[in-house]
Amino acid sequence: MDAGAARLDTADRSSFERSASARRADPLFRGGLTVLAGLVLVLLAFFFVFLIVKARPALAHQGVFSFVFSNDWNPSKDVFGAWPLLAGTLITSAIAMVIGVPVAVATALFITELCPVRLRQPLTILVELLAAVPSVVYGLWGVFVLIPKLRGTESSFADSLHVLPFVGGNVAGPNYFIAGLLLAIMILPIVSAISREVISTVPAEHKEAALALGATRWEMIRIAVLPYSRSGITGAALLGLGRAVGETIAVVLVIGNSTVVGKQIFDQGYSLAAVIANEFGEAANDPLHAGALIAAGLLLFVLTLIINGVARALVVRAERRQGTRLPPPTVTAAAMADPEVTAA
Amino acid sequence: MSPDPAFTPEQQQEQPMSATPSDGPADVRVSPTAAATRSASDAAAAEQVGSGHSMSVKDVDAYYGETHAIRGVSIEYRANEVTAMIGPSGCGKSTLLRCLNRMHEEIPGARARGQILLDDTDIYGPGVDVVSVRRAIGMVFQKPNPFPTMSIFDNVAAGLKLNGVKGVDMKERVEKSLRGAGLWDEVKDRLSSPGVGLSGGQQQRLCIARTIAVEPRIVLMDEPCSALDPIATLKVEDLIHELKRDYTIVIVTHNMQQAARVADTTAFFLLGDMVEHTKTEDIFSNPQDSRTEEYVTGKFG
Amino acid sequence: MSSTSSASLLLAPVSGRRRTTDRLMRGILLAGTVIALIPLVLVVYYLFSRGLKGMTASGFFTTDPTGNFLGNPGGVKSAILGTLEIVALAAVIAIPVGIGVALYLVEFGKKTIFAQFVRYFIDVMTGVPSIVFGLFIYITLVTTKIGGSFTGWKGSLALALLMLPVVTRSAEVVLILVPESLREAALALGVPRWKVTMKIVLPTALPGLITGSLLAVARGMGETAPLLFTSATVFGTTYNLGDRMNSLPAQIFADISQPKDDIVNRAWASALTLVLLILAITLIARLAARRSRVS
Ligand SMILES: Nc1ncnc2c1ncn2[C@@H]1O[C@H](COP(=O)(O)OP(=O)(O)O)[C@@H](O)[C@H]1O
Numbered sequence: 001m002d003a004g005a006a007r008l009d010t011a012d013r014s015s016f017e018r019s020a021s022a023r024r025a026d027p028l029f030r031g032g033l034t035v036l037a038g039l040v041l042v043l044l045a046f047f048f049v050f051l052i053v054k055a056r057p058a059l060a061h062q063g064v065f066s067f068v069f070s071n072d073w074n075p076s077k078d079v080f081g082a083w084p085l086l087a088g089t090l091i092t093s094a095i096a097m098v099i100g101v102p103v104a105v106a107t108a109l110f111i112t113e114l115c116p117v118r119l120r121q122p123l124t125i126l127v128e129l130l131a132a133v134p135s136v137v138y139g140l141w142g143v144f145v146l147i148p149k150l151r152g153t154e155s156s157f158a159d160s161l162h163v164l165p166f167v168g169g170n171v172a173g174p175n176y177f178i179a180g181l182l183l184a185i186m187i188l189p190i191v192s193a194i195s196r197e198v199i200s201t202v203p204a205e206h207k208e209a210a211l212a213l214g215a216t217r218w219e220m221i222r223i224a225v226l227p228y229s230r231s232g233i234t235g236a237a238l239l240g241l242g243r244a245v246g247e248t249i250a251v252v253l254v255i256g257n258s259t260v261v262g263k264q265i266f267d268q269g270y271s272l273a274a275v276i277a278n279e280f281g282e283a284a285n286d287p288l289h290a291g292a293l294i295a296a297g298l299l300l301f302v303l304t305l306i307i308n309g310v311a312r313a314l315v316v317r318a319e320r321r322q323g324t325r326l327p328p329p330t331v332t333a334a335a336m337a338d339p340e341v342t343a344a
Numbered sequence: 345m346s347p348d349p350a351f352t353p354e355q356q357q358e359q360p361m362s363a364t365p366s367d368g369p370a371d372v373r374v375s376p377t378a379a380a381t382r383s384a385s386d387a388a389a390a391e392q393v394g395s396g397h398s399m400s401v402k403d404v405d406a407y408y409g410e411t412h413a414i415r416g417v418s419i420e421y422r423a424n425e426v427t428a429m430i431g432p433s434g435c436g437k438s439t440l441l442r443c444l445n446r447m448h449e450e451i452p453g454a455r456a457r458g459q460i461l462l463d464d465t466d467i468y469g470p471g472v473d474v475v476s477v478r479r480a481i482g483m484v485f486q487k488p489n490p491f492p493t494m495s496i497f498d499n500v501a502a503g504l505k506l507n508g509v510k511g512v513d514m515k516e517r518v519e520k521s522l523r524g525a526g527l528w529d530e531v532k533d534r535l536s537s538p539g540v541g542l543s544g545g546q547q548q549r550l551c552i553a554r555t556i557a558v559e560p561r562i563v564l565m566d567e568p569c570s571a572l573d574p575i576a577t578l579k580v581e582d583l584i585h586e587l588k589r590d591y592t593i594v595i596v597t598h599n600m601q602q603a604a605r606v607a608d609t610t611a612f613f614l615l616g617d618m619v620e621h622t623k624t625e626d627i628f629s630n631p632q633d634s635r636t637e638e639y640v641t642g643k644f645g
Numbered sequence: 646m647s648s649t650s651s652a653s654l655l656l657a658p659v660s661g662r663r664r665t666t667d668r669l670m671r672g673i674l675l676a677g678t679v680i681a682l683i684p685l686v687l688v689v690y691y692l693f694s695r696g697l698k699g700m701t702a703s704g705f706f707t708t709d710p711t712g713n714f715l716g717n718p719g720g721v722k723s724a725i726l727g728t729l730e731i732v733a734l735a736a737v738i739a740i741p742v743g744i745g746v747a748l749y750l751v752e753f754g755k756k757t758i759f760a761q762f763v764r765y766f767i768d769v770m771t772g773v774p775s776i777v778f779g780l781f782i783y784i785t786l787v788t789t790k791i792g793g794s795f796t797g798w799k800g801s802l803a804l805a806l807l808m809l810p811v812v813t814r815s816a817e818v819v820l821i822l823v824p825e826s827l828r829e830a831a832l833a834l835g836v837p838r839w840k841v842t843m844k845i846v847l848p849t850a851l852p853g854l855i856t857g858s859l860l861a862v863a864r865g866m867g868e869t870a871p872l873l874f875t876s877a878t879v880f881g882t883t884y885n886l887g888d889r890m891n892s893l894p895a896q897i898f899a900d901i902s903q904p905k906d907d908i909v910n911r912a913w914a915s916a917l918t919l920v921l922l923i924l925a926i927t928l929i930a931r932l933a934a935r936r937s938r939v940s
């Protein structure tokens with residue numbers, strides 16, 4: 001029946017379709033869905049253009065280059081140099097990557113290559129649950145638990161390891177590090193889930209080849225698993241970066257919202273997303289200020305577009321090899337379509 | 345070569361072995377034979393350098409979860425001989441082969457019971473490290489599987505690197521292995537190009553080179569030619585003849601002509617049992633069991 | 646046959662260094678997994694230890710925030726109802742559109758350039774920060790005062806934008822799994838394409854579609870940033886999506902910055918409520934996924 005159907009596919013199907021009674025319903029159906037898909041693109045383009053239009057007065061006032069790179073954000077004086085915000089976004093995201101990615105990849109490797117089969121699904125679900133916690137809840141936890149409980153540890157770390165770059169000096173309550181740590185936790189499930197997908201595409205025959213040569217488990221991971229999944233894991237990490245860069249609510253609550261660029265990771269700071277959430281209320285009656293915030297949103301948008309563009313390209317390469325599309329970069333949905341999880 | 349009576353049935357003792365699947369019952373019991381013969385086997389191994397090694401399988405059962413894939417099989421693989429295992433698809437040839445270097449236990453839920461000796465050492469014995477078992481007993485798979493991210497050179501060097509071989513030594517060993525696999529002349533000018541860029545037959549010989557580079561005692565091959573064209577198949581078969589001088593070879597094949605061409609002895613399997621194991625000429629010209637006869641004359645399978 | 650340095654042993658033992666590296670790296674990978682689970686345990690612990698009290702306090706579910714700094718801060722009835730209303734409307738918009746786009750991609754677009762283009766931008770949308778979706782709606786609908794300034798339905802639109810790519814991507818994954826032979830068999834009988842899609846493809850994929858849609862709903866429910874600029878916050882309960890509308894995330898966000906224990910406790914209780922809501926939806930989604938496994 002399968003084979004017969006496949007044969008129909010090539011030559012006969014179109015004639016069957018043409019013989020169908022509803023000749024007009026089909027093109028209509030097809031056309032409607034196509035238009036719908038097209039509309040989504042048009043809408044996205046429209047928003048993008050509108051964002052530029054709305055940001056333009058502020059960008060013209062400040063100058064695009066100066067908006068991005070000058071180190072002075074002072075809305076009351078109509079000065080909008082977004083560098084302190086951009087710097088904060090980059091610093092917190094970098095901290096998130098440094099902490100989050102190794103943990104996420106370790107988790108993915110442990111779940112796919114080391115842990116007993118019966119623990120795979122429970123562990124996957126547990127890690128995935130981290131993604132079910134809303135960012136405002138992470139923010140709440142950060143403000144009332146992380147900041148007070150980590151203060152002492154941060155201080156002794158800053159004192160004893162002040163030789164490290166960007167470490168040492170006074171520890172502010174809310175600071176870059178706390179924000180970065182929260183972001184690390186928030187990107188962990190995504191990076192881990194996509195890494196897991198990518199790692200599970202490594203064909204068993206390559207892993208067996210390594211084992212049959214007398215490789216230990218770790219050597220098998222090192223010579224057969226990691227080289228094969230490197231680009232996919234990089235893509236996963238970048239998708240995490242995109243997420244960290246755009247995260248708003250958790251960051252605005254724990255970064256301190258200071259427009260002075262901090263000198264070390266325990267200083268207060270600001271981020272692009274945080275400034276929008278924090279200042280848009282006061283900017284409502286100040287078109288220039290509102291424009292500057294929209295410009296900050298535009299900058300954020302462009303930044304995430306670039307990061308995600310690269311990340312997607314890398315993940316798509318992994319998909320090609322696998323022959324199917326990897327599930328969406330939303331952790332929960334990823335696990336849903338994980339054949340291993342669903343088959344267990 | 346020891347003139348032991350290879351085809352007489354073994355005395356079959358209950359000898360559970362630890363197949364250490366990740367989540368199966370750890371059925372470990374100290375094997376007195378293995379413990380007692382350990383030091384003797386070391387001495388024997390020292391004497392035997394330069395000659396091959398033998399394997400003997402004693403009353404082995406293998407399972408996939410509830411599926412009983414190998415049912416109390418006993419078989420001898422004699423040193424410097426090629427032993428072929430034939431039988432209809434699904435009869436357990438690959439399963440038994442994978443028990444021989446403990447790859448079977450890599451499959452979740454799979455376990456094995458019985459005793460498998462490499463010379464006199466029980467490879468499932470207590471304290472035996474699977475990693476050293478697999479280094480001593482190399483395996484070539486059905487589908488050529490060179491590491492896709494590695495060059496030709498690195499593929500052959502992969503196992504050597506793990507064992508700390510370096511520099512000039514490494515180059516020599518890689519060349520020797522590639523020559524041993526009859527591939528050197530074809531690839532010596534492009535050692536740094538990717539291994540997956542070779543033809544199927546070349547890839548399979550690359551995998552053989554990779555396997556013999558670590559100088560195993562035994563080489564296992566699971567239908568190594570089933571993905572190859574006839575000319576590439578012929579090359580691999582010639583290679584098997586060459587390798588026989590240095591190695592003991594166990595080859596699974598579903599192709600009776602191939603068994604006839606390469607094997608000294610042939611074992612016929614059916615539904616997880618070993619029906620008959622004898623000289624290759626005899627199994628085709630004078631089979632003792634009617635089921636063997638039906639199979640080799642093409643009545644089924 | 647030349648031999649390795651330790652050839653005297655038949656099964657040459659693995660060098661100590663290799664063995665140690667293997668143990669160490671396995672240990673590190675295990676440690677990484679344990680570390681990954683620590684925040685989960687901590688967050689859950691604090692949510693229950695600090696939120697349960699407030700959640701069981703009288704009036705938490707049944708009264709609106711009073712807005713009084715002194716005295717009784719009130720409950721979060723308006724926020725819970727607002728979240729449900731806003732998310733329901735968002736789902737009503739995002740799910741049909743998202744599945745429609747996925748149908749286009751799987752049934753018609755396939756590998757055409759336009760379809761690849763759509764796929765690419767749907768992927769791009771999954772990476773757009775949620776606050777940017779809020780800004781989209783803010784600049785197009787809020788500042789222009791279309792249908793009032795801040796309203797519930799604008800919040801729904803922002804959430805719908807965010808949910809749409811999730812719905813489409815997960816729907817695409819399950820629609821592809823519908824066997825081609827099923828479609829071909831029906832088409833061969835002369836059934837028109839649209840009927841095949843609606844009567845055969847969609848029902849076959851239904852459990853998977855439900856799972857994906859519910860997961861998108863769970864994702865939208867927890868979002869704060871897009872709501873700040875669109876539905877804003879308000880104390881009172883309203884059933885009119887044309888009004889300003891409160892929501893749990895926005896209420897929590899507002900409560901966090903109030904230096905008063907009562908209000909902070911309400912934030913913890915609201916956070917616990919929100920997480921339980923999301924977990925319930927995720928659980929239902931999983932059950933639906935399990936059904937699709939059976940078929
Ligand atoms: N990974 C596996 N899981 C479960 N059963 C298996 C697996 N591999 C093989 N089997 C079963 O074990 C039996 C023997 O298989 P196999 O050794 O591969 O046969 P052969 O190599 O002779 O074709 C078959 O019945 C097969 O269905």
Ligand SMILES: [Mg+2]
Pocket residue numbers: 437438439
């Ligand atoms: Mg087989």
